[in-house]
Amino acid sequence: MTQSDYSNTDKIMMGERSPLEKTFDQGFRWLTLGFAISIGLILISIAVIIAVGAFPAIKQFNFSFFTNSNWNPVTDEYGVIAVIYGTIVSSLISLIIAIPLGVGAAVFLSEDFIPEQIRTVLVFLVELLAAIPSVVYGLWGIFVLIPITTVFGTWLNQNFGWFPLFSSPPAGPGMLPAGIVLSIMILPIIIAISRDSLASLPPDLRQASLGLGATRWETIFRVLIPAAISGIMGGVMLALGRAMGETMAATMIIGNSNRLSISILDPANTIASLIANQFAEASGLQISALMYAGLVLMLLTLIVNILAEYIVNQVKAKYE
Amino acid sequence: MQESLRNDEELLRQSVIELMDVDIFYGTYKAVKEVNLNIPKNKITAFIGPSGCGKSTILRCLNRLNDLISSFKLKGRVTYHGQDLYAKDIDPVEVRKRIGMVFQRPNPFPKTIYDNVAYGARVNGYKGDLDELVETSLRRAALWDEVKDKLGESGFSLSGGQQQRLCIARTVAAQPEVVLMDEPCSALDPISTLKIEELMQELKENYTIVIVTHNMQQATRVADMTAFFNAEAVGNKGNKVGYLVEFDQTEKIFSNPEEQSTKDYVSGRFG
Numbered sequence: 097m098t099q100s101d102y103s104n105t106d107k108i109m110m111g112e113r114s115p116l117e118k119t120f121d122q123g124f125r126w127l128t129l130g131f132a133i134s135i136g137l138i139l140i141s142i143a144v145i146i147a148v149g150a151f152p153a154i155k156q157f158n159f160s161f162f163t164n165s166n167w168n169p170v171t172d173e174y175g176v177i178a179v180i181y182g183t184i185v186s187s188l189i190s191l192i193i194a195i196p197l198g199v200g201a202a203v204f205l206s207e208d209f210i211p212e213q214i215r216t217v218l219v220f221l222v223e224l225l226a227a228i229p230s231v232v233y234g235l236w237g238i239f240v241l242i243p244i245t246t247v248f249g250t251w252l253n254q255n256f257g258w259f260p261l262f263s264s265p266p267a268g269p270g271m272l273p274a275g276i277v278l279s280i281m282i283l284p285i286i287i288a289i290s291r292d293s294l295a296s297l298p299p300d301l302r303q304a305s306l307g308l309g310a311t312r313w314e315t316i317f318r319v320l321i322p323a324a325i326s327g328i329m330g331g332v333m334l335a336l337g338r339a340m341g342e343t344m345a346a347t348m349i350i351g352n353s354n355r356l357s358i359s360i361l362d363p364a365n366t367i368a369s370l371i372a373n374q375f376a377e378a379s380g381l382q383i384s385a386l387m388y389a390g391l392v393l394m395l396l397t398l399i400v401n402i403l404a405e406y407i408v409n410q411v412k413a414k415y416e
Numbered sequence: 417m418q419e420s421l422r423n424d425e426e427l428l429r430q431s432v433i434e435l436m437d438v439d440i441f442y443g444t445y446k447a448v449k450e451v452n453l454n455i456p457k458n459k460i461t462a463f464i465g466p467s468g469c470g471k472s473t474i475l476r477c478l479n480r481l482n483d484l485i486s487s488f489k490l491k492g493r494v495t496y497h498g499q500d501l502y503a504k505d506i507d508p509v510e511v512r513k514r515i516g517m518v519f520q521r522p523n524p525f526p527k528t529i530y531d532n533v534a535y536g537a538r539v540n541g542y543k544g545d546l547d548e549l550v551e552t553s554l555r556r557a558a559l560w561d562e563v564k565d566k567l568g569e570s571g572f573s574l575s576g577g578q579q580q581r582l583c584i585a586r587t588v589a590a591q592p593e594v595v596l597m598d599e600p601c602s603a604l605d606p607i608s609t610l611k612i613e614e615l616m617q618e619l620k621e622n623y624t625i626v627i628v629t630h631n632m633q634q635a636t637r638v639a640d641m642t643a644f645f646n647a648e649a650v651g652n653k654g655n656k657v658g659y660l661v662e663f664d665q666t667e668k669i670f671s672n673p674e675e676q677s678t679k680d681y682v683s684g685r686f687g
Contacts, residue, residue, distance in 0.1 A: 300523035308536035309513030323526045
C-alpha cells in the first residue's frame with residue numbers, strides 16, 4: 097500500500113483485505129457458530145435419549161414415581177421420593193457446612209492478613225482440593241470420617257434424639273458423613289469463585305468505607321460481601337449442582353439404602369448413587385426407571401440453575 | 417514515636433492539622449521529604465503541583481489511609497489538634513471518623529442512596545434520627561432536591577456529578593471535622609465541577625477542607641490557602657522525591673509567589 101493508493105478514495109473505502117482473508121473471517125464465524133450449536137445439540141440429545149429411555153417407566157408410574165418410596169426390582173415397583181430426599185438433604189448438609197467455611201476462607205484469602213507468598217500457597221492448596229479424585233474422598237470418608245461421625249452421631253442421637261433429623265442411632269454410613277464429604281468436595285468451587293468476586297471489587301469501595309471510619313470487619317461485612325454477593329451466590333449454586341450430581345463419593349459413604357428415613361444418621365441414597373449402583377445389573381423396566389430417575393436429577397439441577405440465575409439477578413438488580 | 421508535645425495555644429486555635437518534618441517512605445524509597453504545613457480551620461487548603469510530587473500521598477496520610485499500603489512509613493509528626501496521629505495508641509478508625517475523605521472517582525457503595533448516606537453514621541453508632549441526618553447531609557451536598565423521591569434507588573442510578581455529590585453527602589453524614597478531597601472533580605464535567613466548587617464554599621463554614629487538584633483555576637476559585645509541591649530527581653534511577661515549595665494565601669501563590677518554580681508552575685511553564 098503506497099501513498100498513491102490513498103488518493104483513490106474508492107479504494108480506501110473498499111479496503112485492502114484480500115478476498116481470502118475475508119473468506120477466512122467469514123469461515124471462522126461459521127466455525128465458532130458450529131461449535132456453539134453442537135454444545136446445545138449434545139445437551140438436547142442427552143436429554144432426548146434419556147427421556148426416550150425413561151418413557152416406559154413414565155408411562156407405567158407417571159407421577160406416582162414421585163410419591164412412592166419403594167425401589168424394588170423384584171416386584172418391578174419403583175419410586176424416587178427417598179432418593180430425592182437423600183439428594184436434596186445431603187446437598188443441603190454440604191452447603192450448610194461449606195458456605196460459611198468457603199466464604200470465610202475466601203474473605204481471608206482476598207484480604208491482606210498474611211504475606212502474599214503464604215496466601216499464594218494457600219490458594220494453590222485450595223485448588224489442589226479440587227484435584228483429589230472423588231473415589232479418594234470416598235475412601236477417606238469410609239476409613240476416617242465414618243468412625244468419627246458414628247461417635248458424634250451416637251452423641252447427637254442420645255442427646256437430641258427427640259429431633260426428627262437425629263432420631264435414629266447411626267449405622268456407620270449415612271447421610272451425615274456423605275454430606276460432610278460433599279461439603280469438602282464443593283469447598284474449592286465456593287472459595288475460588290467467592291475469592292475472585294471479592295478480589296475483583298474496585299479498591300475504591302474499600303477505601304471509601306475505611307475513609308468513613310468503618311473498621312476492616314465492618315467494611316467486609318457491610319460493603320465488600322454485599323457488593324460481591326452475586327458472584328458468591330453464583331459459586332454456591334454451582335457448588336450445589338456439583339453436590340447433587342456427585343456420584344462416587346456419595347455412593348461409597350451414604351449407605352445406599354432406598355428406604356425413606358428422615359433421620360440424617362440413617363443410611364440413605366442419592367439419585368446419582370442409585371443409578372451408579374444399579375445400572376450394571378438392571379434389566380427391562382428397571383433400566384427405564386433408572387433413566388426416569390436420571391431425568392428427575394437433570395430436572396432438579398436445571399431448577400437449581402434457574403433458581404440461581406433468578407436469585408443472582410434479584411440481588412444484582414438492587415445494585416445496578 | 418515520641419510522646420505528644422503540647423503545642424502553642426494560639427497555633428492550636430488556628431490550625432487543625434499540622435505536619436512537622438514529614439518524610440514519607442514506600443519501603444526504602446523516599447516519596448516525600450521534609451514537609452512542614454499547618455492546615456487552618458474552616459478554610460479551604462489546596463495542594464497543587466505536577467504529577468508525582470506526592471500531593472495525594474500527603475493528603476492520604478492525613479487520615480491514615482496510607483496504612484493500607486504495607487510498605488508505607490512516615491517519619492516526623494502529623495498532629496490533629498495537637499495529637500500525634502501516628503502515635504502508637506491512636507486508632508486509625510477513630511482518625512478517619514474525624515477526618516473524612518472524598519475520592520477522585522465517585523465511588524458510591526452498591527447500596528441505595530439512603531444507605532450510602534447513612535453508612536458512615538451507622539458504622540459510627542449514630543444515635544439520632546437517621547432520616548433527618550440523611551436529609552441534612554443530602555441538602556448540604558446540594559443533592560436533596562434531585563434525589564428526595566428516589567432514596568431507595570441504587571447510588572449507581574445517578575449521574576457522575578450526582579454520584580460525587582452523593583459521596584460528599586456520605587462523607588458529611590459521618591460528621592467529620594475535616595474533609596479531604598482528592599481531585600474530586602477530575603472525573604466530572606464543567607457544570608458538575610462548578611456545583612461541587614460552590615458546595616465546598618458552603619461546607620467550609622462547618623468543615624475544614626483540604627483539596628488536591630490538578631486544575632489551577634480550581635485552586636484559585638475555591639482555595640483560601642494553597643500549597644505548591646514539586647518533585648526533584650534523586651539518584652540516577654529516575655526516582656523522584658516530592659517536597660513542599662511554598663505555602664501561602666492562594667492570592668499570593670498565584671500572583672506574587674516567593675519561589676521561581678512556583679511562578680513557573682502557576683504560569684503554566686511546566687507541570
